[in-house]
Amino acid sequence: MFSANIFTLYPEIFPGALGHGIYQRASEKKIWELNVKNIRDYAYDKHATVDDKPFGGGSGMVLKADVINECLEKNSNDYKTYYLSPRGKVFNQELANEFSKLKGINLLCGHFEGVDQRVLDHRNIDEISVGDYVLSGGESAAVVVLDAVIRLLPGVLGNENSTKEESFNNHLLEYPQYTQPRKWRDLEVPEVLLSGNHGEIKDWRLNQSQSITQRLRPDLWTKHCNKSKKN
The missing domain is CATH 3.40.1280.10 (SPOUT methyltransferase, trefoil knot domain)
Structure with a gap:
């Protein structure tokens, strides 16, 4: 405990x-x-x-x-x-x-x-x-x-994978999230998230995380790039 x-x-x-x-x-x-x-x-x-x-x-x-x-x-x-x-x-x-x-x-x-x-x-x-x-x-x-x-302690969150895709993991901010309804005030959920293609969804989310981090937190983006070079 x-x-x-x-x-x-x-x-x-x-x-x-x-x-x-x-x-x-x-x-x-x-x-x-x-x-x-x-x-x-x-x-x-x-x-x-x-x-x-x-x-x-x-x-x-x-x-x-x-x-x-x-x-x-x-x-x-x-x-x-x-x-x-x-x-x-x-x-x-x-x-x-x-x-x-x-x-x-x-x-x-x-x-x-x-x-x-x-x-x-x-x-x-x-x-x-x-x-x-x-x-x-x-x-x-x-x-x-x-x-x-x-919240990081084992057993606290219902889904242990929740913490693996959050902001700051691998020095990247989290990708945008969407839920029902599919269309709200003429704004629609990105089509790729409705496709059922898990590979494309994963790529889209990574691209979004990279773009958001580069735009909003250039300091984190630099850390991410440096870590990627080492790996």
Whole structure:
């Protein structure tokens, strides 16, 4: 069973979207579990202080190294800890695939102006980011990461082949999808998809993926071309 461990100041946010649909069913089938710890429970003083002003001045507050370390220490496990931060390594499909092969992960959610650097250094905590933008806290980012990872776990999706044809596999975006009705507002489904010729359908979808990737994500297209050359 995959173990997802969240360390946060706002445990009430979870499970959120992860408590519904395929994620809820997968949890009930013991494919994965969610453990949420409130960082504030590990504060030392009667006011449950978890943050303080940054040394050197500046706006905002910084989460205290001693409190975070106490929280992580008292809930120690064998899984790698990642701090959700806008300056971290960008989380992508490759990383989601990598995480899905692990037995579990720890996700540390920052808030305010972040966390004291010393606890990251002391515990060798890597940083990951869900994109080049700033969120008010790491909680929503944690949901994004777990959403991407859990759906890759064996038994979560009804059709295991679903993840093999999605965007970002082989550095290509997914081809367009169509369903009933065949004609809608004078717009028709591409004829090849109605032909029943699986070879032609496969070629059409590949061509569409390549065209869309080249047009919308030239960075991915370059990676795809480089990978194709190596193979």
